[in-house]
Amino acid sequence: MDDKQTAGGRLGLSRFDPPKAININVSVPPAEKYLYSNVAGVSVSPWDFRINFAEIQPVGEEVVAHNVAGIVLPAEHAASLTLLLIQQLRNFERAYGLLRNPEWEPFREILNAVDEVVTTSDSVKSAPVPQER
Numbered sequence: 001m002d003d004k005q006t007a008g009g010r011l012g013l014s015r016f017d018p019p020k021a022i023n024i025n026v027s028v029p030p031a032e033k034y035l036y037s038n039v040a041g042v043s044v045s046p047w048d049f050r051i052n053f054a055e056i057q058p059v060g061e062e063v064v065a066h067n068v069a070g071i072v073l074p075a076e077h078a079a080s081l082t083l084l085l086i087q088q089l090r091n092f093e094r095a096y097g098l099l100r101n102p103e104w105e106p107f108r109e110i111l112n113a114v115d116e117v118v119t120t121s122d123s124v125k126s127a128p129v130p131q132e133r
Contacts, residue, residue, distance in 0.1 A: 035068045049078040
């Protein structure tokens with residue numbers, strides 16, 4: 001039995017064929033309902049990410065958190081969501097001014113440095129990925 005039969009069966013795929021990326025444009029309509037959250041918590045398992053959104057409010061001398069919503073998503077989607085949020089934060093800062101969050105400052109500086117390297121250097125090109133044999 002050769003590699004094509006072992007790994008890909010009738011598909012004719014070798015076990016060394018890299019997966020092919022598929023670009024699909026998806027238009028996401030606006031939500032029917034929006035919820036307000038001013039705090040979030042994240043838990044991670046080997047299978048997924050769970051993001052819990054809550055609203056915290058002072059009640060007397062205590063702070064009370066009310067769970068608003070939670071989502072569960074695979075790691076790949078969590079990475080895509082992270083990239084999307086970073087891009088939107090950068091767009092927000094360009095349009096409305098810098099965020100007043102000291103935890104964001106180091107990331108802004110790193111992203112600005114990356115932008116400078118990419119935009120000022122014509123010699124920056126991605127190297128071909130070596131294929132396994």
